[in-house]
Amino acid sequence: MNHNTPLPQVPSASPRPVRHLSDVQRRVTTAAQLRSQGVAPAEANEQCRSGGPWQQLLPGVYLLHPGPPTSEERLHAVLMYAAREGAAPGVPVQPGSGEPHRPVYKEAMITGLAALNLHGLSCAPPLLSLEHIDVLVPRLRRLRSTGCAHVVRTTSLPTPERATGVPVAPVPRALADAVAQLTDAGMVRRLLSEAVRGGHCEPAAVVRELNDAKLLSRPHVVDAVDSLLAEGRALAEDRLYTMVVEHGLPDPVWNVDLRLPGGPHLGGLDAYWPEQAVAVELDTRAPRQDEDALWSEYARKREHFERLGITVVHITPKKLRDSIEQQAAVVRTALMAAGDRDPAAYVVVLPR
Structure with missing residues (x-):
């Protein structure tokens, strides 16, 4: 018996056409699908006897050929076993198209x-x-x-x-x-x-x-x-550098700490344009148990910069990866708008 051997037919049954089934569904199937083809449970068990042409891979899931299952067959067998009852795989998504359909697993x-x-x-x-x-x-x-x-x-x-x-x-x-x-x-x-x-x-x-x-x-x-x-932070920093170079933004100072003259440390920034008082900070926070506390600290830092007249553009690594041109436009807009804002407070820029 090979992979294309048809299902055994019980004389009193009229099996449903299986043209809509994909190839893997003709090799791996469920007890419910067999019943719909007119194959009774006793007949399926008989086919799975030692030396028979079928195997029962999982409860209610049958492999319709001898020998070990392929990777694809194991995957579909597991999904057929786990799919919600009443959502049997193999139901055509677009009936009547004449093409085999991918299994549907709910x-x-x-x-x-x-x-x-x-x-x-x-x-x-x-x-x-x-x-x-x-x-x-x-x-x-x-x-x-x-x-x-x-x-x-x-x-x-x-x-x-x-x-x-x-x-x-x-x-x-x-x-x-x-x-x-x-x-x-x-x-x-x-x-x-x-x-x-x-x-x-x-x-x-x-x-x-x-x-x-x-x-x-x-x-x-x-x-x-x-x-x-x-x-992840190193990759994001490389993408930020690429954004500045490839999209023609003016050169910032990289990886700096800001301080008030003779005053406290304000925080670190990944890129800073001193003349325009515009900064970019990579949002690489990782959610952990203390996420609320981290977010509060993060928000306070941002508000402090903005009170000093420094515009902070926050960019996530995902945005840098998926929409780098759009992020460059956001930074460019912030730089161009600098002339319309009141001058920022004087800050000391130190390497980080």
Whole structure:
């Protein structure tokens, strides 16, 4: 029997046409789909006997050929097992188009190391080497981990992304679910670093997910996060420099501290144009347990600068990555508007 062998037909049944199914759905299917084809549970169990042409991969999920499942088949089997009842995969999204449709899985998505592999992180293990595949479902679902399916629960499902035809958790969430099961500090560090360096996500989003998962109390995770934040800031500083050079902004002084003459330290800035009293500060705050206190301090600093007549433009690493031209226009506008403002207070500019 090969991958294209048709479903066995019970003489009294009239199987529904399966032209709308994708190729993988003709190899991996559910008990409910088999029943809709006229295949009774007893017949399915008979096909799965030792030496038979089928296998039962997970409760209610069948592989319609002998031999080990492929990575794609394992992914879809896990999703079929975890998808909400009544939302059977394989329902055509656009009936009548005549083309195979991608499976539809409700309230289930791949997460953890498998998702990171599908997102293209090179340091994530190969799919076939994973003993189990993490699948994210709502917290109240009555579903247990079994076989190659490892159930991960959440109070709020993120919006899934699609990779190689299956729904996957966004990279920050997938990282948190992977890190929760890892004790190898080197692996944790490599995953976080590649996710940021490769442009898959911003450090703050990763730290937020790790914090929500209560993982920041683990020493090896904290060490990896500190390295991640340092690397993320370095990348953001490089992008800021690129923005100034490539978009023709006047040269600022870089990485400076401001003080009032004979007075207190006002704070550090990533770029400052003294003649126009315009500054850029990279917002690389990482949400942690004391986020409210950090934000209050951050807001006070900004208000203090503005009372002195210094315009502070706050830019996040994500904005620098996704809309660098727009951020350059914001800074240029602030520089051009300097002539219409009252002169700023005199401050001492020192290297940081």
